[in-house]
Amino acid sequence: MLTIIHCADLHLDSRMETLLEPGRAARRRQELLGNFLRMIDFARQNGVSLILIAGDLFDTDSVSPASAATLARAMEDNPDILFAYLQGNHDRGSFLSAIKEQPDNLLLFDENWLTWRISGQVRLWGAELSAYAGRPADLEGSRAFWEELKPDPTCINLVMLHGTAVGGREALLSDEEIPLGLLRDRGIDYLALGHIHQHQSGSLDKRGSWCYAGCLEGRGFDECGPHGFELIRIDEKSRTLTHSFVPFAKRRFYEFSVDLTDCMSSLDAMDLIRERADQEGCRREDILHIILEGDLALESELSPALLSSRLEEAFYALRLEDRTGIRVDYDSYEGDLSFRGTFIRLVREDPSLPEDMKAEIIRCGIRALSGTTSGESRQ
Ligand SMILES: [Mn+2]
Structure with missing residues (x-):
């Protein structure tokens, strides 16, 4: 049994001063970071071997060195857990430039499709759509990008992305759109998404499902309701994947x-x-x-x-x-x-x-x- 956490949109180091006065906002920033560390504790206690971070780990490209160092240290302290981190539209060039050394158990992505072999049968695919933001793009060029995703259907395939899922087959890469219509019947078992802050999930095709984990903690009244992460369980013997939402926010x-x-x-x-x-x-x-x-x-x-x-x-x-x-x-x-x-x-x-x-x-x-x-x- 392989147990995986899918989280996204942590937006660490958010200012949050529109809602709370500066002293409390500073404490709340520490709570966001603290909740991420608490999630790592949960992972360790529950035999989680992989944590997917589907983008927007930090709120801006200016990251406090203390937060970045704390995260890197937490990763290093948990060598039995793999951390797969894909940059979103808010955190490009933030965390990675703020840490001195990349932890050995931190898996990264770039603008091209990359595949990580997680176990005998489990593969993780991902690409950073935020790299295409603002670049000239047309529908044909965008379609070519999605055609390059070629998971082996005999494997259990996880695909991680940060962007806006759209129902059809047409989507502009420059708008960081994810065409669910083009991803059907491609051998995907689980589409781990980030960018939408409320938890949402649905079925992709007969085989797979898509899921926005939502943010781990709400940061304002536009993020009401439960927040947390998605817990994925894969039984490699029976080749089954199940997933469910775990409410985890400290405050709602x-x-x-x-x-x-x-x-x-x-x-x-x-x-x-x-x-x-x-x-x-x-x-x-x-x-x-x-x-x-x-x-x-x-x-x-x-x-x-x-x-x-x-x-x-x-x-x-x-x-x-x-x-x-x-x-x-x-x-x-x-x-x-x-x-x-x-x-x-x-x-x-x-x-x-x-x-x-x-x-x-x-x-x-x-x-x-x-x-x-x-x-x-x-x-
Ligand atoms: Mn985003």
Whole structure:
């Protein structure tokens, strides 16, 4: 039995400062690297003999020497594991130029098709499509490139690529497109892909399947949901290959909206938000973007600032977006001759006030009139 990990799009050394303040962003960068090391520990403990890294190991071509050295050291420390690394569109010329010496167990690729013999029957093919980016190319030239891939159908063939899979037979090499239509019935057992950050897989033909491993950790709210790697098992005797997704990210990103229309207080809202977070499966270590929606009653005492301070303690990081509005039931104040009713009518009928601000002005005014200081709480 041969056990293989397929990962991709690690984007190590990402800045991540758009989401987290600099101190936390720096820690999060270390977490990305730490999670990769944890995956190597998993590999060692589970008898994995090959780790496929299908591109974008680093986020840019500027790589911190410490990260590069740590990775190279981790590879050297695990001589029983082969690391097959193919450069993507983000990390060309990054990792390899940042390390002093190439570890013996690191298998590399270039712009031409290369084959590595992994075991008696298992072959690994790969080519770096990012080398063709921006080069002049036509469909015919691109097709010639794919025709050069000639796996021996009597072997178990893994093919690793980084790019965008397209369904048909036409794809431009300069756009780093992978024509699944041209790869059918070519003896491929597993197409290990990188570039798309969400896990996806499907069947290629009767024999093989394709899979985007997705990134190992999400880095933003465009990478919500589970992330991890694909674990491949090959039984050479029965010539069978199976694969399954292993969720492995240390933190997950969640994004959802909660309708607070009926909430009269922050505690009502807390209950709703917590209930929703539980349904989503959010854990303490996760990163959440919660969008507050609904038009609140004028009398609602809800304070997003209070919600924010309470929820920040419950999760690793939180972005609370307040899209709530205020609803004023003007009819119910129609015959109200009190100062309050008069104030509401005055604001409503004042042509100098912008329509979209009237509800907020009324809400502030009512709070001021009733002597509560929580009018400030929405700031
Ligand atoms: Mn990419």
